[in-house]
Amino acid sequence: MNALACRILQEGAAELGVAISDELLASFSLLANELQKWNRKINLTAITGDEEIALKHFVDSLALCRLVSGDDELLDLGSGGGFPVLPLALVFPDLTAVSVDAVEKKIIFQRHAARLLGCRRFEAVHARGEDLPRVLGRRFNRIVSRAFSDIPTFARMALPLLMPLGTIIAMKGKGGAEEADAARGPLAEMGLTVVRVAEYRLPFSGDARTLIEIGFY
Numbered sequence: 001m002n003a004l005a006c007r008i009l010q011e012g013a014a015e016l017g018v019a020i021s022d023e024l025l026a027s028f029s030l031l032a033n034e035l036q037k038w039n040r041k042i043n044l045t046a047i048t049g050d051e052e053i054a055l056k057h058f059v060d061s062l063a064l065c066r067l068v069s070g071d072d073e074l075l076d077l078g079s080g081g082g083f084p085v086l087p088l089a090l091v092f093p094d095l096t097a098v099s100v101d102a103v104e105k106k107i108i109f110q111r112h113a114a115r116l117l118g119c120r121r122f123e124a125v126h127a128r129g130e131d132l133p134r135v136l137g138r139r140f141n142r143i144v145s146r147a148f149s150d151i152p153t154f155a156r157m158a159l160p161l162l163m164p165l166g167t168i169i170a171m172k173g174k175g176g177a178e179e180a181d182a183a184r185g186p187l188a189e190m191g192l193t194v195v196r197v198a199e200y201r202l203p204f205s206g207d208a209r210t211l212i213e214i215g216f217y
């Protein structure tokens with residue numbers, strides 16, 4: 001990553017309350033390089049420039065740090081090139097993280113990146129969200145997604161894998177609060193409720209973002 005992208009990552013993360021040491025910065029740089037290298041051959045992401053990756057993939061993913069803790073058992077559903085799960089695995093080395101995507105080449109990239117980065121408690125699984133209860137057969141206390149699906153569809157897939165006191169977190173952009181309101185009915189039918197809606201701005205760009213946290217009634 002170039003110097004500006006490193007600054008964007010460190011200052012953007014600091015604004016979200018996350019400290020990026022020089023050692024972590026080197027890991028994020030390595031991840032950005034691998035993403036760019038693989039993206040030239042296989043389509044992983046439309047976000048390709050250094051500064052864009054630093055802001056729209058890394059800083060954006062790190063906004064979840066306020067709702068995730070290092071000892072969580074986390075599942076990222078529809079993780080694509082590894083977001084938000086890989087930045088979280090870097091910042092929380094003890095996080096147990098399982099990443100799922102329906103596109104195998106994306107999962108192969110994530111396994112490669114995690115190996116290079118030394119993410120010991122990270123597992124990438126090629127599967128469709130609909131098949132997860134059969135494929136995974138385990139439970140998580142934090143199930144997250146970014147740019148994945150509408151809230152009820154995501155919640156329906158996550159529900160069988162959620163621990164009793166766990167929460168589901170959808171990362172949304174502008175209009176997230178309205179989407180959360182509209183989902184209250186379908187969520188109630190599943191025994192779920194919206195426990196928190198956090199609206200904030202992405203550092204530097206000022207783009208609107210919303211974290212929607214959902215739990216059992």
Ligand SMILES: C[S@@+](CC[C@H](N)C(=O)[O-])C[C@H]1O[C@@H](n2cnc3c(N)ncnc32)[C@H](O)[C@@H]1O
Pocket residue numbers: 077078079080081082083084100101102103106127128129130145146147148
């Ligand atoms: C728009 S991308 C978002 C990727 C990543 N979360 C991000 O924010 O950069 C949506 C991802 O969800 C995956 N996906 C879509 N439907 C899925 C399903 N039913 N089960 C698992 N993955 C799915 C796609 O393959 C794609 O990688």
